[in-house]
Amino acid sequence: MSMEFNYHLPVNLLFGVGKAELLGKETAKYGTKALLVTGQGSTKRTGLLDRALGLLTEAGVAARVFDKVTPNPITDTVTEGVAAAKAFGADVVVALGGGSIIDCAKAIAFAFFNEGDIFDYIYGRKTGERALPLIAVPTTCGTGSEGNCFAVLTDPTTGDKKSLRNMVSVPKASIIDPALMTTMPAPVAASVMFDALCHNMEAYLSRTIQPLVEMQALYGMRLLAEYIRPALRDHADLDAWSAVTLGSTLGGMCINTAGVAAPHGMEHPASGLKNIVHGRGLAALAPVIYRESVVYAPDKFGDISRILGGTGPADFTEQLNALLEDIGLKTTLSKEGITEADIDWMTENCLKVSAPAMAAHPKVFTKEEICELYYKAL
Numbered sequence: 001m002s003m004e005f006n007y008h009l010p011v012n013l014l015f016g017v018g019k020a021e022l023l024g025k026e027t028a029k030y031g032t033k034a035l036l037v038t039g040q041g042s043t044k045r046t047g048l049l050d051r052a053l054g055l056l057t058e059a060g061v062a063a064r065v066f067d068k069v070t071p072n073p074i075t076d077t078v079t080e081g082v083a084a085a086k087a088f089g090a091d092v093v094v095a096l097g098g099g100s101i102i103d104c105a106k107a108i109a110f111a112f113f114n115e116g117d118i119f120d121y122i123y124g125r126k127t128g129e130r131a132l133p134l135i136a137v138p139t140t141c142g143t144g145s146e147g148n149c150f151a152v153l154t155d156p157t158t159g160d161k162k163s164l165r166n167m168v169s170v171p172k173a174s175i176i177d178p179a180l181m182t183t184m185p186a187p188v189a190a191s192v193m194f195d196a197l198c199h200n201m202e203a204y205l206s207r208t209i210q211p212l213v214e215m216q217a218l219y220g221m222r223l224l225a226e227y228i229r230p231a232l233r234d235h236a237d238l239d240a241w242s243a244v245t246l247g248s249t250l251g252g253m254c255i256n257t258a259g260v261a262a263p264h265g266m267e268h269p270a271s272g273l274k275n276i277v278h279g280r281g282l283a284a285l286a287p288v289i290y291r292e293s294v295v296y297a298p299d300k301f302g303d304i305s306r307i308l309g310g311t312g313p314a315d316f317t318e319q320l321n322a323l324l325e326d327i328g329l330k331t332t333l334s335k336e337g338i339t340e341a342d343i344d345w346m347t348e349n350c351l352k353v354s355a356p357a358m359a360a361h362p363k364v365f366t367k368e369e370i371c372e373l374y375y376k377a378l
């Protein structure tokens, strides 16, 4: 690992149980008219949306709710969100929800100033230098989107799922309240926390790792390895939820600098094509990919294995499978809706949308090997 690095991640993290109460005050620092981006589900059911609107009003911030975001957000929703923000005259964006919500809110804040096809920016054909300020309030502990600039979007016309990566999209502030995570249904919680663990593992294994990321990834993996099971067992255990939530934020921060590796690189084509749950796609792919990768980075896989409760590189996949078993996440791509007929498209698409992630993995797989891995994960 090189000791020469550049580390820049300008987000104010307000972390802790009860911090959600700061939403109004924090938002008022950046604007007076907020587009509040959320989904159709839990924020309404739990009363969180109403609470957030109350806090904004108290702080003198007018708000307009945009609740059209769906899981694996698509570019059309971003266009709709920008129109809503412009019609309202928004000068700040608040994201209240899980990773899809925060990603979509980032893209809305960015596309507010940067017109045209957002995939031109995603593929680097155009650049943007401005975005509306964003305040992120995550309600799931998985993507870590609150700690990075990534906005993963899917283009419904091509099936391409790829992240917009522009440092102007780093949230100004992220209010991370572990108490908000406790209302997730157990299967959702299991899949998002496995996603968080993957971010930390992939960053740790990445060829582009640097010292500050190594610190974050090691601590992130420890927190998740120790507390995923206790958090799932007891939704009232706020210490456990605080630990997994911090592990998730750290994972998001890690990948901002080190990027992801092969599991995410190969998962995006699957969820881009079939709209499957990201954490479940990772659960189907990660053990298969890692089984073929351990010999290329035995020291690092040994470290992760010990963190997961194992003894070294030899029992890494065993530990990973035991965790997936314990949290009810053992699955395959076919159980998630992928068929043999999809594999050629996914292989091509993986090389198209995930080239940097595949190149950062300890073993750089050939096209034939990627295809074979998809078959093994079926």
Ligand SMILES: [Zn+2]
Residues within 6 Å of the ligand: 143, 195, 199, 264, 278
């Ligand atoms: Zn992820």
